[in-house]
Amino acid sequence: MDVQFGNVIINDIANFDSLEAAWDCFNWLKHMRENHPVYYDPNEDVWNVFLYEDVKRVLHDHTLFTNKKKRSFIPIPRNLNNRSNLNFSDPPEHQKRRALLAKAFTPRSLKDWEPRVQAITDELVDEMEGRREIDIVQSLSIPLPVIVIADLLGVPSKDRNIIKKWSDTLFYPYEQGSMDEIRRKKQQAHQEFFQYLYPIVLEKRHQLTDDIISDLIRAEIDGERLTDEEIVLSSIGLLGAGNETTTQLISNCFYCFLIDKPSTYKELRENHDLIPKAIEEVLRYRFFAKMDREIAQDTNVFGPKMKKGQAIVAWISAGNRDERQFASPEEFDIYRKGNQSHLTFGAGPHFCLGAPLARMEARIALKTFIKRYSKVSIPKTFRLQDHLIKSVSYASLKSFPLIVEK
Ligand code: HEM
Structure with a gap:
């Protein structure tokens, strides 16, 4: 199995000194947009772009910005010579x-999945019954x-805890310890996860059912099919x-609806049809994301000369608050036109x-919860710093207590 775990890691230019500062990284992103929209970090030999159109260009233009990169900011598994790997490939092979993978993500599959997602959500929301205080992160956002x-995927849901553990070890880049130690843990989690999934794939080959692994076994394009190993790796x-x-x-939706703009929960309770648009605004306003690529040929599309082989980071969340694209971008507004x-x-x-x-x-989770509880508030003792954890997006909510009333 040809699996590598990020060769050279790009250290971040954003060096926040606390988790709260990291949670509020939008101030820093604004500063960068206004003062250094195209920023070269000489220590890391990395370019950074912060404006909406530039971020979009980096993500769109694989002839200038390739995904076949030698460096990345996350040590995620790379299965380089393998069709399960979408991340580190470019068109046309991509x-x-x-x-092949999209065969499992058709609009029909989505329609079939909806009742399954609803049933799982109902179960999680039913488990909240009788409680006056609910930690929404632990009870809904994480398990769902x-x-x-x-x-x-079609794997036993009783195994979800171990699956979550493997998934966290493999994909969270911020574990404590030396790089060697982190790599060793990731290798081990990958091996265990692989060995768990492989027999499941073999079994399903003999008895195809209604799940993603079976869809991937059926998938065929120009006579090509995925191997067992590729199906396991795609599932991971x-x-x-x-x-x-x-x-x-899901966590950030609750934060936006109750803290960023506290009137929102009530508005959504009164009109459920607003929920999809509110989710788009959360994705725009409070979702930390960035992506990296490698410069494929010398270019000056953004002004300064960028050299082939250098890395480039597209700061998605900075683009999402660029005033050239969104009016009053620092405002959370669920009625905003074009937030999608x-x-x-x-x-x-x-x-x-x-x-x-x-x-x-997100839509089903929010609608089910909002329908159940008429009033939701934050405990008076709530202090943001007690509820943050270091994460791929610098800081995320590890817990978020809500006081609920039916
Ligand atoms: C809020 C949730 C999610 C966010 C913000 C998100 C974000 C992203 C982003 C930014 C990319 C593009 C990466 C790039 O340009 O290099 C991506 C790709 C991808 N995402 Fe998601 N994602 C989410 C949920 C999901 C889910 C639920 C799945 C499937 C179970 C999924 C599967 C994928 C796959 C397979 C790709 C690779 C596509 C390709 O390279 O062609 N994502 N996602």
Whole structure:
């Protein structure tokens, strides 16, 4: 199995001195947009772009900004010579790889998945019954995506805790310890996860059912099919791509609706149809994301001369608050026109394949919860710093207590 864990890690230029400063990274992003929209970091030999159009260009234009990169800011697994690997490839080879995986993400699959996601959400919200204080992160945002993906892949949901543990070890870049130690842990988690999934794939080959692994076994393009190993690796990749991201989206929705703009919860309770648009505004306003690429040929498209082989980071969250694209961008406004043009799901050939699933999970989670509880408030003792954890997006909520009333 040809798996590597990030060769040379790019250290971040944003050096926040506390988790709260990191949570409020939008001030720093604004500063960079206004003062250093195209910024070269000589220590790391990395370019950084902060404006909406520039971020979009980096994500779209693989001829100038390739995904076949030697360096990255996250030590995620790379399965380089393998069709399960979408991340480290460019068109045209990327197209076929993506098309095979996309066989499991059709609009029809999404329709079939909806009742399954609803049933899982109902169960989680039912478990909150009788409690006056609920930690929404631990009770809903964390368990929902991992149970959903285990169910959709077709692996036993009783194994969700160990699956979550493997997924965290593999894809969270911020563990304590030396790089060697982190790599060793990741290798081990990868091996264990691989050995867990492999027999499941073999079994399903003999008995195809209604799940993503079976869809990937069936998938065929120009006579090409995925091997067992590629199906296992694709499944691991989906967990990595979808778990922490969707957890953050759901948690951040509650934060925006109750803290950034506290009138929102009531508005959504009165009109559920506003929920999808509110989710788009959270994706634009409070979702930390950045992506990296390598410069494929010398270029001066952004002004200064950038050299082939240098790394470039596209600061998606900075683009999402660029006033050239969004009026009054620092305002959280669920009625905003065109907020779905945010870049949080990427842009161009690598646009997130799981975006419709993530949107559906968030919509169902919020609607089910909001329908159940008429009033929600934050405990008086709430202090943000007690509820933050270091994460891929610098700082995310590890807990968020809510006081609820039916
Ligand atoms: C809020 C939740 C999510 C966010 C913010 C998010 C964000 C992204 C972004 C920014 C990319 C583009 C990466 C690049 O340009 O290099 C991406 C790609 C991808 N995402 Fe998501 N994602 C989310 C949820 C999911 C889910 C639930 C799944 C599937 C279960 C998923 C599967 C993928 C896959 C397979 C790709 C690779 C596409 C390609 O390279 O062609 N994502 N995602």
